[in-house]
Amino acid sequence: MTLDPDQTGEIPLGPVTEWTATVVGVHRLREDTTVVRLIGEFVPFAPGQSVEVRTPQHPNMVRRLYSALPPSLDGKLEFHVRAVPGGWCSGSLVTDTRAGDEWRITAPAGWLAVHEAAAELILVADGVGLAPLRALLLDLTRRPHPPRTHLFVGARYPxxxxxxxxxxxxxxxxxWLTIVPVVDSDTDPAHPDPWYDQCRVxxxxxxxxxxxxxxAAAVSRFAPLSHQQILVCGGTTAVETTVDILVDTGTPLENIRYEAF
Incomplete structure (x- = not known):
């Protein structure tokens, strides 16, 4: 399945407006993964949406990132950034971001959202596709009766x-939440990741x-998912494969919303 921009919901919210936020924490968790926390102006995005960011290291380059927190009036933001092989901007965000950096934020967009009437929810996160789904989970905690939710989190290695x-x-x-960790291999690779060793808990x-x-195969074991709402986010290949296999095994496409990057 080829992802259609109309389906992924890249619809800006009104005229272009820019907000600023300052990096207050940078947490390098893996060789290729960093969590960046910021505080600044209130950004009026919806839980599950992404925003465009410009950083002082590359002021003329735009990177679209998903907030791992729902919007807050005190301007707190959190982004999970993974370096894409050969990706100049993403690699720099992981290695060069520092506390005190000022980020410029624009263009909230996206259509990952939980229906008010959803009784059961399936969330599928590939890698840092976890970020918007975590924002949605935290937003669900504000509901008096959150839907029964299964979160599948995929990775190459433990x-x-x-x-x-x-x-x-x-x-x-x-x-009401069940976490299902999915790994392609149950054994970590031989080469070390010093950041993982430092952060081990x-x-x-x-x-x-x-x-x-x-x-995709792990999620499909529960198919067909005929009455659940399903949200999928992550790399293009993982998202396409997951949506395809769900539809092929009887899940209605209209039950699924997805975002890929």
Missing amino acids: RDLYAADMLALLGNELP DIGFHPEELVPGPL
Whole structure:
């Protein structure tokens, strides 16, 4: 399936407006992954949407990122950034972002959203596609009766589950949420990742909790998903494959919303 821009909902909210935010925390979690936290002007995006950012390192380059937090009046933002192989801008965001950097933010867009009437929700996150789905989860905690939710999180190796500690805590705290970690291989590669070793914590997923991938195949074991709302976000290949296999196994396309990058 080829993703259609009309389907992915790249619709800006009104006229172009720019907001500024200052980096207050940079947390390098993996060799290729960084979490950036900012505080600044209130940005009127919806949970699950992305925004365009310009950074001082590349002021003339625009990168579209998904907030991992729902909008807050105190201007807090969080972005999960993964370096794309050969990607100049994404690599620089991971390695060169510093506290005190001022980011310019524009163009909220996207259509990942949870229906008010949804009784059961399936979230499928490939890599840093977790960010907007986490924002939606945090927004759901504000509802008096959140829908029963299953979050599938996909990665190549166990150590690529960069938010395992946060997800384990969420899964323990929210009785309506089930986390399903999916890995292509249950063994980490031989080459070390010094950032992973520095960030290693005791909270996370046990080996017996890991579901063998790939992500699309793991989700399809529960198909057809005829009455659930499904949101999928991540790399283009993973998203296309997941949507295709769900539709092919009987899930109505109208039940699915997806964003790819």
